[in-house]
Amino acid sequence: MELAKRVQTLTPSSTLAITAKAKELKTEGHDVIGLGAGEPDFNTPDHIITAASNAMEEGLTKYTPSGGILDLKDAIVSKMKEDHNLSYSTDEVIVTTGAKHALFTLFQVLLNKGDEVIVPAPYWVSYPEQIKLAEGTPVIVKAKEENQFKITPAQLEESITKHTKAVIINSPSNPTGMIYSEDELRAIGEVCVKHDILVVSDEIYEKLIYSDDQHISMAQLSEALFNQTIIINGVSKSHSMTGWRIGYALGRAEIIKAMTNMASHSTSNPTSISQYAALAAYRGSNEEVDKMRQAFHKRLDALHSWLLEIPGVSCEKPKGAFYLFPNVLETARNCGFETVDDWVTALLEEEKVALVPGSGFGSPENVRLSYATSIEQLEEAAKRIKRFVENHQSNS
The missing domain is CATH 3.90.1150.10 (Aspartate Aminotransferase, domain 1)
Incomplete structure (x- = not known):
């Protein structure tokens, strides 16, 4: 067959x-x-494990809403306000079965056949494959090692065509560990606004920074970029919860609604127990x-x-x-x-x-x-x- x-x-x-x-x-x-x-x-920190155990004891082992429990969405909204002064509503948040699932679902609802997504290289291995699965075309842009493996606004501009739908920005980066500065993000963001292309901002490593630099999200740089950015994040790396499989996406309500509808026909919902564990991660001690x-x-x-x-x-x-x-x-x-x-x-x-x-x-x-x-x-x-x-x- x-x-x-x-x-x-x-x-x-x-x-x-x-x-x-x-x-x-x-x-x-x-x-x-x-x-x-x-x-x-x-x-995984003990208080998170305890919260998961308590959830099981309390019978919180049933289906949840496809886009995640409201308490966890509220906690994510509060985290974004506290960390980045970004104001989201709960209908602009979807909780997913890991950040990888958030990306996969996003590309599925975003891309039509022939749509292009600009992928800076070096890239995380799943970006091009997920784009291809959504019948999109990954456009690989080689970032230079002498520029710390970060693409420039000029490189981005040269890669944009009438078919370009989005660009992926991963900072801190897997595999390089490099970070885009605020000025670098602003310059790239200006190109995205000019050409009306979506920014897929993968921020899964945001809590793992080893310098005086602060994590900057593209969404916090301007109102226009807030509206054109989909943030991908989760608790896997920040709280050592890779096996719990909890990620999330934040962005335009219509995109999040489409992602939620799709999730309802695939995963049904993220694991209930893991959601309560993630809730403890965001509401507990760091x-x-x-x-x-x-x-x-x-x-x-x-x-x-x-x-x-x-x-x-x-x-x-x-x-x-x-x-x-x-x-x-x-x-x-x-x-x-x-x-x-x-x-x-x-x-x-x-x-x-x-x-x-x-x-x-x-x-x-x-x-x-x-x-x-x-x-x-x-x-x-x-x-x-x-x-x-x-x-x-x-x-x-």
């Missing part, structure tokens, strides 16, 4: 693939260090969140310095998320490998260190390293990578 054409063009997630390979090697008894994970290594961010900051500083000791590796230090995205093309070639992908495969086989090749993010010269693991593991991984490089360079 022939499968639908829409799925025949999909590229499997490189992050999930490398994680699966690393787990397979671990199962076989190998001492594998996995730096491919896109999730915090901390457990002490554990702050501790997690401080730990990530220390790991970033350490791993970045260790990477720069490896011959041929160049890596601008990011300010957010929990990834480093070094350029290792020179290293790979000096080791005798034609591509970075081949280098990554050999590294996993020989030294049992799992990295994600940058080709999956639209940047084949780079690799993504997650520092969402202990500092001891990170130090050992850096030692193994350096040993691998030095051994291969001496033999080539």
Whole structure:
């Protein structure tokens, strides 16, 4: 039986693939260090777990409204007001089964066949695939490494056609960890307003910033941009709740209503228990969140310095998320490998260190390293990578 054409063009997630390979090697008894994970290594804070347990005890285990419980929507509205001075109503919020589901549903209700979405590269692996599933066309715009992997207004302007429907801005970025400044966002926003294109602002890493920079949302820069921005967020990264699957979208009521109607025919609703857990996350203490961010900051500083000791590796230090995205093309070639992908495969086989090749993010010269693991593991991984490089360079 022939499968639908829409799925025949999909590229499997490189992050999930490398994680699966690393787990397979671990199962076989190998001492594998996995730096491919896109999730915090901390457990969900206790008060959130307690809230979920209480919800189950109280019988809050039934269907909820498709767009999420009202209390959680209220909490999200309050969070946006407190954090960004943005005023949303609850009919401008949809709670979804993870931020990925929010993006998927948005593209499904937004795009017609042939509509274009501008995707800056490096990009999160699911952006182009979700656009294609909605019969849209991802237009990849390569951001330059010397510009910290951020696109410029000129690049955006050159990429806009009569078919352009939206542009994705992910700050802090997965996979690069880079952050757009307020001035950079304003300049890009002016282009979007000029051409009347929607901004899909993926802000899932907003709480993981390791500098004096404050997270700026495109929606807070002007009334016009508020009306042209759909914010995507969730509790997965900020509160170490990846498995709970709670995300959300905020924006124009007509778009949110369409997304809610679609969700009613797919997921029915986000998991009830997880919604009450997310409610506790937003109404409770941020002490554990702050501790997690401080730990990530220390790991970033350490791993970045260790990477720069490896011959041929160049890596601008990011300010957010929990990834480093070094350029290792020179290293790979000096080791005798034609591509970075081949280098990554050999590294996993020989030294049992799992990295994600940058080709999956639209940047084949780079690799993504997650520092969402202990500092001891990170130090050992850096030692193994350096040993691998030095051994291969001496033999080539």
